[in-house]
Amino acid sequence: MSNIKGDFRNIFSKSSNQELDLAQLLANRLNPTAAQITDWLQSPQIQQWLNKQPMGITNALKMEAVNTIVSKITDNPDKDCRIEIGNSAIGVDVLRWQLWAFYRLPYARDFKAPDCPYTLTKHWEKDTRTSRI
Numbered sequence: 001m002s003n004i005k006g007d008f009r010n011i012f013s014k015s016s017n018q019e020l021d022l023a024q025l026l027a028n029r030l031n032p033t034a035a036q037i038t039d040w041l042q043s044p045q046i047q048q049w050l051n052k053q054p055m056g057i058t059n060a061l062k063m064e065a066v067n068t069i070v071s072k073i074t075d076n077p078d079k080d081c082r083i084e085i086g087n088s089a090i091g092v093d094v095l096r097w098q099l100w101a102f103y104r105l106p107y108a109r110d111f112k113a114p115d116c117p118y119t120l121t122k123h124w125e126k127d128t129r130t131s132r133i
Helices: 016-027 034-041 044-052 059-075 120-132
Strands: 081-085 088-093 098-104
Touching: 034 059, 034 120, 044 059, 044 098, 059 081, 059 088
Parallel strands: none
Antiparallel strands: 081 088, 088 098
């Protein structure tokens, strides 16, 4: 006989810490307007970050993907959105309001999926700092 417990519900259940983190994120979730989302996603910081990512697509195509994401997210801001281009994808996590990218590394078999450090919250903080001056 093995020492494995027969209760499979515990194997696949979330830990209480994960549930607490998710509950906190949902409680503190931002509800930006369409103009605020557009301003954030079309900011120079987002453009710079995307231009640095070696995704195998042109910078113009990356920005076209961001513009498509803007139009989709402004229609339904409660749903994550992603645009796939070949072996790459760009998307937004609306729970954290964070842009991410997914791509295959050049000359390698590995994939990379970095999150953009310039979140909507940081964009708002920057705006409030500059408006005080």
